[in-house]
Amino acid sequence: MNVVLASSSIDGGIGCWDLQTGAEQLRYKTCASPPHGLASIGCRFLACSQLRDPSAASGHVLYWSWSKPQAQVKSFPAEPIKPLAGNSEGSYIVGGGSSGDIYFWEVATGRLLKKWHAHYRAVTCLVFSDDDSLLISGSEDGCVRVWSLFMIFDDVRKQQASHLYEYSFTEHTLRVTDIVMGYGGGNAIIVSASEDRTCKVWSLSRGRLLRNVVFPSIIDAIAIDPGEHVFYAGGRDGKIYIAALNVESTPSNNYGLHIIGSLTDQSKPVTCLAYSAERNLLLSGSEDGMIRVWDVKTKNILRMFRHSKGPVNNILVVRLPYLLSRAEPKVQASSRRNEFSLHPPLEKYANSSDEDMDNRAIITLPDTIDLPSYLSSQLINDHIKQLQQQGSSAAAEMEVKRLKLDGQRSMEMFQQLKKVYDNLQEFCVNELLDGQAIEGSKGK
């Protein structure tokens, strides 16, 4: 079941609706999130960084399991964390700090595996590539950077290289507000939005700007059409602009080059967008606390969810694990769910000196099904083959056994015959002796 998750900067919890039916599900409590702070970690649980008052020195990250409304795990990273992202398997969480550092945690142990200085100012968004090997970060200083995680973890190469990032795109002049990545692994495009009223399309394979789209208003959120035909940009003027990627656009139109249309509902500024590929729906969150579900074909609103009074600033479309969505208390499911509470909180500091911990990796072993199969008929064939080769020891042994038994039986037979013979002889001797005695007595 596909659910829509939404959170707001004002505490309204995390709303959860079934996208198909529109029914509201469990509402996860106490959550006031910054933009891009909500993440589903490998579809196993929800994590969300929390807005804190500026005086707080440490950050705040909460975990919720799917089944319980209360936050289960609380962590307090070393500094306020805004954007949060998990890789597709859910084994790592990255967070962007307000100092421009990126934190890289392992979920299973909670260990802070790496921390590196990525930007000069606060990190605003973090995106994993499809294959989880690249991380793209945007910052308040207008910089978009592409990191190869492999490089981040290679201490030797790190020393040789002049910089850690693979690419650094500096064309944005103001704070980067959103980043999305297209399809195609190393050949993908990256679209970034910024407060300088532009969205820029970058080529990952060449590391350069492909297209610059200027919008009438500041764009806070973007979503990309899975076919990369167009992308959608939610503006502060309440419109969702449709900008061309792979489509021809008429040279003269109302909004500007490359912008081929818009979706409007006379609403407050659009703060976040999500695309549900399954039914080609676009979801938009707005400052008025509503979530609108658009049919991108007809440009109509299909449905609206009311989250809270405050602005919605995160929307996720998540496919819930089958077992959870069926809510069947299966034995395995419960054991897996119990595991959840074992996720330790995220550590504050990396203590790389602890070699023993470095050695230990908590892993879930692959779910291979390996059951015995019926063997008897195969065994018969094998043994018959052995028996046919009369030389085999097993066959010989069996033959010996048979001969032994035969021998034993013959022995018994012999004994029996001997006994019969003895009896007969005795009888005869007795008869003779008796006869003689009688004759003798007669003769006497």
Added chain:
Amino acid sequence: MYDVGLKPPMLRNLIRQHLPSGNHPLNLNASCFELPKLVSILQTHRLLSESDSHSVDPKLINAWKSAVDDWLSCLLSLLSSDMSDKCWVGICLLGVTCQECSNQRFLTSYSVWLDKLLSHIQPPSDSQLVKIASCTSLSDLLTRLARFPEVKKDANSLAGKLIQPVLKLLNEDKVEAVWEGAASLLYALITLFPASIHHSYDKVEAAIASKILSGIYSDITLKKIGYCLALLPKSKGDKDSWSLMMQKFLISINDHLNEAFQGVEEEAKSNEARRLLVTPGKDLPPPLGGHTSLEGGSFNGTSSERLPTATISTLIFCCCKMLTSSYPVQVTAPVRSILALVERLLRVDGSLPHTMLPFMTSVQQELICSELPVLHACSLELLIAIIKGMRRQLLPHSAYIVRVITRYFKRCALPELRIKLYSIVRMLLLSMGVGMAIYLAPDVIDNAFNDLNSLGGEDFEISPANTGPALPQPSNRKRKHGTKTGSLEENQVGAHPKVGESNTHQMTPITVKIAALDSLELLLTVGAASKSDSWRSSIDNLVIRTAINSCKRGWGNVENNVFLPHESASAWADFQLSSLRTLLASFLAPARVRPPHLSQGLELFRRGKQEAGTKLAQFCGYALFALEVLIHPRALPLDDFYSADGVSNRFSENTYTDSQKQNTLFFSVAQTTEQGAIKSHDDLYNKWLQNEVENENIADENMKDKTSRPNDSSLGNVLEVSEQEPAAADADVHMRNEDEIVVQPRRIEEPIPKSQEIVSANAVTSPPAVGTNLEGGEIESQTALSACDRLNDTDHDMLSGVDKVDFNTIGGKTSSTLPNAEKGSSSMAHLESESSMDSFPDIVDADPDTDTDCESI
């Protein structure tokens, strides 16, 4: 055949004919050897199932039931016979019955059968075949039993009864084959009824460990019982027992290695490995299998003659199995220690460190060298297992692994090890994605080049028979020369290593080449987009060369030769398939220009497709299908996006988008030329017709369009760069350019052959091109235009002479097609290339798309 009514009599008939009855001694030849046939009849007709979905006739059911009753009573009487061969028949058939009989019958009588079978693995029985058969039948019985969750409790207690006898078999029996049987039963117990093992966990561990540590048994037996040991922690199912078992394995391997590698590696290495395994300050876990490891260590006395290879490889096999089998809870894996173990094994190559020289005898060294390939193969297996087990979580260790792999790749020469290495490379590429590909590419390419460029196996004629003797000859001659004239000595020195090199390279077996090709294929699919400029073209060349070579001698047949073992017969076909797959990947992988060998490749695929019925033909068909998208690329809108949008989609706009597409650089030239036409998502055919009819108009519209375009694109950038002048200049250039090209068709009489040549890729599927000169001209102008456009854009992303080269090749292409065209067209091509040459520098200067360029002006 399908008549249910026949089944009971069939069964009775089988009983009469095949089952030895009563007290007649069994004639092995007559009845025993018929058993497989009997079993196959039972199974195909499902004679023991006692039910049929189609018939519920009570009479039939009764008849069938009584027949099966007879069958069973017959089996049971065989089981209780004191003749071991009869007994064996009964046991085997009871195993089959467990698998085949109806649920109801199984549930009512499984405990009886279990007792009967159990009696045969206990002491009074002494025939090994009977014991093995009973073990197998018991494991079948358990397998069936595990499918009834409602009797789980009972089943668990019954299974518990089996543990002691199985242990007894393992401990006391002297025959390997019996252990194998016991292992299969143990395996069934562990996987199906883990709770039953729980109480005798330590005893089982000890029994198996002593066998493994003694290391004197056959590989298969050791693997089977080792597998049981690896699965043993499942019976407890908590994370500590898994970790403990893993640690015991690693320590045991380490100890054995210390002994085996005495003298071939530095002392420090073994200490370091030990330190990783056991946390200082913590207690050493008990040795594997408790105390028995001492007794089992019979190799101690004989270590000078024999290395404990079998033990080490079995223990490593156990580790692999532990890492790759499922486990109910998350576990803690000592990754670093395992990786250190792998590295340690791979580091030892049998050469002696200088400090050790005096302590080693050559016999010892030879001994180690002879066993090393096996150990290296094992350690690579372990590496594979850990990559499988850790998946994405390997990230923190990936750099280390890559270093180990690349270092080993340089030295590794044995074919089977290289194949394993390539497979590890593939796993890494696939699981770690683009980021990994960037760093792994140089090594993969180096190695693949070496392996694929050698001659071995590729050319039957040139290899050993010819080159073997042929190659040394020149060197001999040279040597003679060298002795005659001292001046050639340098030559001779130079020649020697070459000969040696080519000789060793000849040896590259075809399987290694297949592995190399597969790795290249994956590298192309994963990593061709990122930073591949340096190697891309050489790899493309290598791949097409290999593919052509592999196919030039006709197609390998998979099932042709009954005299050859199967592998060697199919190796050639596999090689061809791999080379074609890699070729397809090299075509489809993202590139900036059209794949240079596309036409040759298409030809290969077309030829391959004709080999009906082979895997290769199937693949070639798929390849042609996949390449269609390369030739007619499409970026499809969401269904009826346009109608909703109200954006009109006239053909005239296509050229416009076309050039825009160029700017966005999503596709390479070859694609973009066609894109404009295809993109109009309705029907291509109409467009083409329209094209013909409105030709005149289009030419005009084209002009209009082109004139408007530069303004537009400049407009888009005005906001950023607000420099109108260069943009205007740009517009000028385009105007001029357009004028020339569009006007051309009117000057030229018959440019048709040429235009078709240029759009030849398209001609495959396009509706028959109507050969009016105007139409031809139109296409021509588009192509030429896009060529210019491409120049324009490739230029600012590469900013080097490469584009000029590109351009020249294109120019050369056009002119090369000229001979068959008439002189008019030749003059046009001349003109055209000139015009583009002219415009070329201007466009570079005034290109509105790159801010940097503009700013620099």
